[in-house]
Amino acid sequence: MSEATAQSGSATADGAGPGASQGEPADRLEEHRTELTGYCYRMLGSAFEAEDAVQETMVRAWRSYDRFEGRSSLRSWLYRIATNVCLDLLKGSQRRARPMDLASPSSVDSPIGTGLPETTWIGPVPDQRVLASAGDPAETAVARESVRLAFISALQRLAPRQRAVLILREVLSWSASEVAELLGSSVASVNSALQRARATLAASGDTTTADASPQPLDDAQQALLRRYVDAFERFDMDALTAVLHEDSTLSMPPYALWLRGRADILKWLLGPGCGCEGSHLVPVRANGRAAFGQYRADGTPWAIQVIEAADGRVTALQCFLDTERLFPLFGLPLRYDGPGVSPASAS
Numbered sequence: 001m002s003e004a005t006a007q008s009g010s011a012t013a014d015g016a017g018p019g020a021s022q023g024e025p026a027d028r029l030e031e032h033r034t035e036l037t038g039y040c041y042r043m044l045g046s047a048f049e050a051e052d053a054v055q056e057t058m059v060r061a062w063r064s065y066d067r068f069e070g071r072s073s074l075r076s077w078l079y080r081i082a083t084n085v086c087l088d089l090l091k092g093s094q095r096r097a098r099p100m101d102l103a104s105p106s107s108v109d110s111p112i113g114t115g116l117p118e119t120t121w122i123g124p125v126p127d128q129r130v131l132a133s134a135g136d137p138a139e140t141a142v143a144r145e146s147v148r149l150a151f152i153s154a155l156q157r158l159a160p161r162q163r164a165v166l167i168l169r170e171v172l173s174w175s176a177s178e179v180a181e182l183l184g185s186s187v188a189s190v191n192s193a194l195q196r197a198r199a200t201l202a203a204s205g206d207t208t209t210a211d212a213s214p215q216p217l218d219d220a221q222q223a224l225l226r227r228y229v230d231a232f233e234r235f236d237m238d239a240l241t242a243v244l245h246e247d248s249t250l251s252m253p254p255y256a257l258w259l260r261g262r263a264d265i266l267k268w269l270l271g272p273g274c275g276c277e278g279s280h281l282v283p284v285r286a287n288g289r290a291a292f293g294q295y296r297a298d299g300t301p302w303a304i305q306v307i308e309a310a311d312g313r314v315t316a317l318q319c320f321l322d323t324e325r326l327f328p329l330f331g332l333p334l335r336y337d338g339p340g341v342s343p344a345s346a347s
Contacts, residue, residue, distance in 0.1 A: 038130035115254035144288030
């Protein structure tokens, strides 16, 4: 079947053919950009590759729109195109990862080494690029959990078609028959791929997100984040000791070096990481988690920090140092000019 042919499910109001009076084609296509970007990000592990894939999807859909037959929903048709784009991009590419996926934790005295290519790493993504602003709370919770960095990393362990099957079935709640039609496969093949994907994720120590429950940023979590920001900006090691989990981790792509343990993180901050003293943190949202744009004391950007927390403590500081590309992606200026800086003011 060609990409211009309807792919799965029954016709819906959303899926009527191009003759329907439901808005211009470009507007109808754009309505699906956010969820498609989320899907491609889960498949590819890079916000930049995901946006390129979605743009290619939109171009292909636009070119074929006059041949869209309307036997399925427009949404299903777009997912078929996006899946093909992602599978093409994944041919021959290496698996993206986090530093902790590649090696054991480093010591404080380990040399930081040379940064590895961008294609090595899972990258962060702004929430607004991949998560709908409103929707069913349970579905929103699943979507938020399914873009956290650890889960994206686990997905990269799967063969590309298994990855697509698991995302479509477990995250997006497609039926096995819908996925089979999208992939041009059988229901038995889809169910087998899903079973193998689940087993691989279980072996990696991560699980799917089907049972995720809403986890709002409650008062206690907000208070923890305020304490973290205050401690980090004042570079107060005693205060950081109080907010960091004993087994917390620090990673800094593009460097492979990563640390495990509060004591080592604090030693690193007082040694090789002493340049972080006097930093300013500007709040953003990334990968369904609290995050910050970190500027050094002189106002230059240093990192996007994505924060994980559990049991009232910060469990992971995931710092991404590709500021030239990441700060514009998050709507942050490339210089800190005072406390009024925010993603909104930077746009």
